[in-house]
Amino acid sequence: MDISRRQLNKLLAATGLTAFLPLRAFAETAAQAKGGTLNFIVEPEPPTILTLAHTAGGTQKVSPKITEGLLTYDFDLTPKPQLATEWLISDDGLNYTFKLRANVKWHDGKPFTSDDVAYSIELLKQVHPRGRATFANVTTVETPDPLTAVIRLSKPAPYLLSALYAAESPIVPKHVYDGVKIADVPTNQNGGAPIGTGPFVFKEWVRGSHIILERNPDYWDTGKPYLDQVIVRFVPDGAARAAGFETGEFDIGGDNPIPLSDLERVKALPNIDVDSRGYETKGDQTQLIFNLDNQYLKDVRVRRAIAHAIDLNVILNTVWYGYGHVSPTPISTFLPRYLDTSIKPYAFDLKASEQLLDEAGYKRGADGVRFNLRLTHNSYNEGFKRVAEYLKQNLTRIGINATIDSYDFSTYIKKVYTERAFDVTAEYLGNQFDPTLGVQRIYWSKNFKIGLPFSNASHYNNPDVDKLLETASVEIHDAKRQEQFFAFQKIIADEVPVVNLISLENVTVFNKRVKNHTIGAEGVQSNFAEVYIKDGEG
Template sequence: MTPFPVATRRNFLLASAAIGATMIAGRPALAAEPSRGGSATLLLSAEPPVLTTIAHTAYNSVYVSPKVTEGLLTYDFDLNPQPLLAKEWSVSDDGLRYTFKLRDGVRWHDGKPFTSADVAFSIKTIKDVHPRGRNTFLNLIEVETPDALTAVLTLSKPAPYLITALAASETPIVPRHIYEGTKVTDNPTNLAPIGTGPFRFKEWVRGSHIVYERNPDYWDKPGPYLDQLIVRFIPDAAARSIAIETGEIDLAPSTPVPLSDLERFKSLPGIAFETRGYQYANGISRIEFNLERPFFKDRRVRQAFAHVIDRKVIRNTINYGYGEAIPGPINPNLTKWYVADLKTYPIDLAAAEKLLDEAGYPRGPDGIRARINLDYVPSGESYSRGSEYIRQALAKVGVDATVRSQDFATYTKRIYTDRDFDFAFEGMSNLFDPTVGVQRLYWSRNFKPGVPFSNGAAYSNPKVDALLEAAAIEIDPGKRGAQWREIQAILVEDLPAIDIVSQPELTIYNKRIADHTRGGEGIAGSLAYAYVATA
């Protein structure tokens, strides 16, 4: 048995040939040739900690990295793979060898040629240092380079998700000659990237913006079309709304304005919404507990919190009705794995009080059972407003939660490196497959201080580990679905996290910019084909 039906494997090659008939050097054919020149400004609500995703998965880094550093493949809106640095590919019948034929004539921004050695180095490095890489490439034995334009991935076991994991944001290909022999996570190139992509890094003004310039030597002529791409960081929600409304911003992904403003924005001339381009992400919001803290080691405490925090209030009030309340860790968009009938905890303050008493946390003379800190991810007002609701809800059962705010870099260091937190209200991406997007959050082997956006809870359950590892190599869809159902059933009992709402994602854009969303990666793609459509 193999992870891909013969017809599917054949379709990879047939699709490559068919695409070639309608593409110019890999670029989908357009009805009319876009105009060249001009500038576009992209908005982020928080400053990225790094500008490449070779060892990081912060959502804001995901938006900038692919502008410079490309992947082997890109994906359409149905997540079918499309050529990028790899012009064609095939998978062996046993699903253990992936062969990629690379584009000839591609050069790094410093003029050095791109080769299969770069692919081998990058994928091996991602397996070692990337927060999701140890999951994605768990079964990777070797990356062979029989010639400069061929890379062959050899696996010990099948990986049914792997062909969808090779986008620029997820598996970036970086220059070996720049990174080899260095500590990849600390390499200064992470802050001033060198890639093969359509834009070259020019400058990063901390606290303000990044400037990228057109790469005149880009392999996919005649792109890119924009002369300049500016990325601005505007942490304040009201300021973001003003910047979009006044035309200072052209592209604003990931629902950048308060949800309460969306109806008003729909009526603004020159402004439009795009809901596509998030198929690769599938984000959710969740509350994650630090299980290294004595207070949260007792499952009864976590279950008490579940009886107090009403995800429907967060959905209906905090999120203004956007998104969907979810019972478990998987976004409803991932229909193959989503389970709607998982165990839930009805809002019941008396039950919560009883559980906290049984766990050894009675109310003191002042009515307080425990004083703890709540940190929220600084990426939109929903998390700050949601944290205030959580604080108020817990106060009803004698838990005094202090809400702490900080910039993104400080938040990331606090949670994943310093481990200086009690519980957090955060967003996480399921991505395109739960083995990649969800396993990292619960697999005990993925708890590694200093590695961001992985198992922040320090959760460890041998049965869950075994199921996660089995599902990662299961080629029978029915069996794999049953494994993920069982995983979710255990997680809602253990409650290392409380899953809240599927994230409502959309892009607000100025109509002067065309062709910005062309596949499942959306604005997190390269923007190689975006152009100024109107003056």
Template structure:
């Protein structure tokens, strides 16, 4: 792990930061050059450069061409990519990065500090999380052609963990600067980067083709001659393609859970659950606190007692996850607090709380609610049905309502015409970047998706996040994050139920596809194919 001293500058060197999984790769044998990898993503990305999106398929396609300053191992320790060394000042207000030398863009132009300075400014203005990540940035400056310094107005203890290619890609200044709106730049659809693969073509609705970068800075990588990023909308067709060997690799659970079960008996296919540590996602209930019934904490706690997370996990999600009690992912070991208030499955306790809240049974029902599920597959619909059954047992009549995604977003974030929903809460690598948007008062933004849809407002939580964002001392910061978890677990604007466990499916001839926390969002420079 990189040691960051608050008393002096401490530089992290390449020698001290050996790449992860070398031993594992050695056990697989020596890398073999050549071959083409067929990698599936779904749905088709809207861009091939992810400086302005958090869209998963776009990130998976983008990171093969553009790179970040750093990568992160399975424990989220920083490792070199375009930066070979870095240091943080004693007061946490200055970050210094030494850049890799002799790196060229795919068009032959040299990679320089000016590219990093331009990219940081672009990310701050265009990336959905950039305004948070770089909120305290005063200035990004080039000391020389291979040194960049970021000066901050206040400490940003999460910043060093935000510099992966999928989160903060470095783009070529000479392609973007002075060329009009960066969002409309042709490079977004035919990218030039520093990465191991060079863009060849994008056949819409079919595939994105990449070829080996012969001038890659980490020679002799990449080992593959070509990479074909396939778009196959139909899940059954994806499953058949894996079975026949047409597809080599796919992340984010590319086939149905039933197909996963069947694949376990096929000797040429393997499954991997590592490689999602950088952006873990929890699923849980998000309540509309403006609802006249759900504004009662007793009602929300009753619902918590009425729902058995094991049923949601095992029946609706086929066991592809694990139980969690806090809104912070248990994979974020630096932050997870398992000692928050919890609500065991107890329908009798739920009924008692509902009675006390003034909602006794009147015949079969106490009141009615509508559950809106996100239209991202049968898992969400099945979750709604499981919740309907659980709440019916305590006298709550739930209507499960589906709609297309734009209608869902408008209903929840603009019209606020919803009662509760089953929602993904992507933690990212730090609560400031991943969770603050769901819980602070200033993130209640009508019309803005994936913000504080519950309309939760607690001055203590607002103050906690303000401190968490700037607290440099790891022990004090952990205490603040622990307190945040305790408060929201007690007040329950959100009921966390499970941590998702996405699955990567791979042909066993593919080696080196999951070497760190980025998984298939990595650059595939290490990937090679057995003969």
């Protein structure tokens, strides 16, 4: 009988077998129009346009158009070929063999080989915020020939095959980084003018305005991309972005590119549509992160007092206009397999907050103030500033004087993750498709590293939590893994190094003339090789 690849994968997983997965051609149902320019809204402007050492949302949208990964994914996260055409996993989960695509060239004309794969994985293991966990068990990457890469592991990594897409694990040209010290990789010039294998070639970056990407005439997928050009536009003002979609100036944007207060009105326009697909790899989670080096926030009673001063339903409905779910544990509601639903938010109770602060020895002074805190917020979305403003108001009610420091995105990253010049920050860290990759980085003591964006900003250190996270990261039995993640969530709920807030729902807003923009789990983080513009629509 005939069975689909998905059915085959399930059968193989159930029996413990593995097999090479052959290339499956993308079935085109209609002739694609060639040419045209796509105006792609990305906000805020990213600090770099290569995801090698950064997981900023803007970086993840731009980088894959230029620099590709080994795999891409269907909406159900079934892997599909990109730079790898076939893959084989050993029965013990310790060896991953990838057959690489032949006749692929870097944008500078050099050939793509297995040496690039081996070098990229070594870099990702050392400089990528999540890659340090993703590839932690990699002992070596062997290159028996130019088109074969074999990843050897010391322990199983049950999440590894899901982490190999371009926005997460880009493959970079080894020859570009020859002689570069590891410490200098994040600031290497290739981050600002990348050389990749992707369908679009970097042309220019005018800071504060735009990035221009041009069609790669030598792309390995003959006939693609269909577009001549992608112009990445940076427009800080949300109202201006909404107006641009209305007038047709902008073609597409992801992660709720216009203010949620305008979304219902804009999506009702005849030329505009929205798509909630393409976020299956994200698991978006918002949180308040405490700097545990702060003299006040070291005390768990103070952290619990602040948690009691927050009404998550108010944040959901007034800040995010109902686009999300209350999510009080480190694991997003979008990852139900590992979510402990028995954990509830701290009750909104200002009297309990006051009592805890009194017990901690921080009585109100003659002016009613107990102490001062510095609040900041990720500038990726205007909603995070509103979260900070909400927190400031409620902290005032319990005797904490809070000031808000607002920065552009690059400065924010530096202030929080390098200078540590904050006390509480309203942050946004996606769970991704697995807690080991998206959640562990926030709470794992070994991921506290000055200058590493989106890492353990709280400087949280609990050996029991470390052990649970490290054990879960290599556990191949899902029921045991679930138990480990449940135990981890209970400790975090009790110790509150972070107040988890809302799992956000995201949509892509697009002009109806833009086709094939969301064809898999990566959505607007894909390479856009399939995107085309159909004139006369929208």
